[in-house]
Amino acid sequence: MRKILFSSLALGGLILALAFTPASKLISQKTHVQFFSSTPAEDIEAHNYKSLSTLDTETGAFVFSVPMQSFEFDKRLMQKHFNQEKFLNTKAFPKAKMTGRLKNIAQIDFQKDGAYPAIITGEMTIHGVSQQFEAEGEFKVQANHIQLHAEFPITLADYGVAFEKGKPAKNIAQTVKVTVESEYSKN
């Protein structure tokens, strides 16, 4: 009985949320943000599966909100360096964000199965600093699912990340490769 009640309440909440959400706006919690850095000292990669993303399939507007302390590294020491005040200072800047639009929305049909190249343009905010960016990606539409895959470089100094001597400066590249993936479900 309690199970039915809670399920009904959860369903009611979802219906209310949807009532105030445009039908074209999709929400995804199935996301993957990865960064990869290569230096003579070592290769470093970190994975984050806790970002939240929205995508408006009519306007092409999208948002990615990335919790910085959710990045996972192979080495615990590198994770501590990544978060520290003299590097990304994630206590002061706990979220990174991408907001923007699909520049070529007219060429993407989210109602028809297929693979569609995408040009993503907008603003990226990391470490409290915002920069315009543009990147190429791809949407794959299959039945009720839309998958996004995009890769682009980020130069950390552009976002006020200092590279002073010592670790992590010599172990992290000045420009890192970022991969963004997301799965959206159409209702």
Next chain:
Amino acid sequence: MKKTKILYRFAGAAATALVLSGAVLFYLFNMPDRNIEKADIDYEVTAQYLIEEYLQDYDAANQKYLADDGESSIFSLKAKLLSVEQDFNGQPILIIGEENLKAAVSCGFSSDYNYDFNRLEIGQSILIKGVIEAGARYDEDLMMYENIQLGKCVIL
């Protein structure tokens, strides 16, 4: 003779320092992962308490709970299980909280965490231990409330 003794002692001290430094560096470089299951709990509260604290003052709550090096506060949270989701990697995510709140807590688990999530029932009371990674707030760009993110969780 005296000079030789001094030299030997100096060499011995230098060698000891070198070995110790090497050992420290080796440990730092291969530091074991933070064991949340065995670690002390910093705060034992309800999920509702933590959510409301964040929604009241996001910056103050971050200042209180997040650590400079990312090894932030460990919570034991009591809440209702609202739903069971999956992340991009197929790992379970438990959404806990209370139905009447604007945000909830998303609890993520390590890939090597061994637990039968099928035992759980939506609506049941649950006690979860985990590390806070991000707080809850309304995001103007997303136009929705973001959940508290708890990582490396274990079910108590």
